[in-house]
Amino acid sequence: MTVKAKKSLGQNFLIDRNVLSQIVDTVKIEGKAILEIGPGSGNLTSFIFKKNPQKIFVIEKDDDLALLLKEKFDNEINIINDDVLNIDANKICNEKLTVFGNLPYNISTEILSKWIIRLNNEFWFDSLVLMFQKEVADRIIAKTNTSNYGRLSILSNWKLNIKKIIDIKPESFSPKPKVDSSLLLFTPKDKFFKLKNPKNLEMITRVFFSQRRKMLKKPFNQVFKVPKKVSEKFNIDLNLRPQNLEPEVYFKLVKEFEESGS
Numbered sequence: 412m413t414v415k416a417k418k419s420l421g422q423n424f425l426i427d428r429n430v431l432s433q434i435v436d437t438v439k440i441e442g443k444a445i446l447e448i449g450p451g452s453g454n455l456t457s458f459i460f461k462k463n464p465q466k467i468f469v470i471e472k473d474d475d476l477a478l479l480l481k482e483k484f485d486n487e488i489n490i491i492n493d494d495v496l497n498i499d500a501n502k503i504c505n506e507k508l509t510v511f512g513n514l515p516y517n518i519s520t521e522i523l524s525k526w527i528i529r530l531n532n533e534f535w536f537d538s539l540v541l542m543f544q545k546e547v548a549d550r551i552i553a554k555t556n557t558s559n560y561g562r563l564s565i566l567s568n569w570k571l572n573i574k575k576i577i578d579i580k581p582e583s584f585s586p587k588p589k590v591d592s593s594l595l596l597f598t599p600k601d602k603f604f605k606l607k608n609p610k611n612l613e614m615i616t617r618v619f620f621s622q623r624r625k626m627l628k629k630p631f632n633q634v635f636k637v638p639k640k641v642s643e644k645f646n647i648d649l650n651l652r653p654q655n656l657e658p659e660v661y662f663k664l665v666k667e668f669e670e671s672g673s
């Protein structure tokens with residue numbers, strides 16, 4: 412059975428065996444429960460399979476590909492033929508999952524943000540090995556005071572350690588995407604800043620970074636009832652820009668907002 416790649420589902424299949432090997436060498440697979448997002452025609456799945464995991468779950472939205480995977484792997488893997496955005500990953504299995512995904516680029520940040528926002532104190536995974544469009548990966552790993560630093564960097568850094576594994580050229584895929592890709596490894600942080608509602612972190616970073624060239628005065632006035640009090644408490648110069656504040660400062664500002672309602 413051959414399947415034509417569907418652009419609307421971000422289907423760029425990995426065909427470079429070196430890259431596939433590098434991906435499965437990123438973390439231990441043997442004996443682990445694996446979740447793969449968007450397995451496509453099963454190229455990466457086969458490499459994972461060869462490393463003797465305890466079990467594999469895959470979530471694939473495309474009905475044709477889900478059928479193809481069923482033919483290829485029979486009952487050796489658990490196929491969830493659904494949209495990953497509809498799935499509560501907490502409920503897939505009792506063990507901690509090791510997650511792989513050559514993500515569809517149009518929804519990659521949505522998947523990651525949703526997972527982070529919904530994380531409770533018990534992580535449902537021990538690692539995430541995820542491929543992103545390089546430009547998105549650069550934003551995720553960006554440091555304070557750089558132009559790539561923003562909402563995605565702050566949100567990802569909240570509960571996760573992040574490491575870049577490799578950059579991948581378009582030639583490694585079929586069909587070839589127009590952009591480079593990067594593989595990132597995320598692991599849970601032992602300690603992270605406690606917030607009442609992660610949506611407040613989303614909201615505050617949205618307000619701040621939707622006007623990233625403006626001085627901090629403006630978003631402070633929008634978010635806090637008594638901005639001067641908050642800026643003095645945390646010793647923040649309101650003439651700086653949003654990209655000059657470390658993630659930790661944003662977490663503190665969110666906590667202040669949650670506690671004072673201001």
Ligand code: SAM
Binds near residue numbers: 424453472473496515
């Ligand atoms: N993992 C395969 C590989 O590396 O060759 C395919 C990766 S391809 C970039 C993305 C895959 O995600 C496609 O198989 C696509 O059908 C699937 N996909 C797209 N949107 C999805 C969604 N919302 N939920 C689950 N799978 C999705």
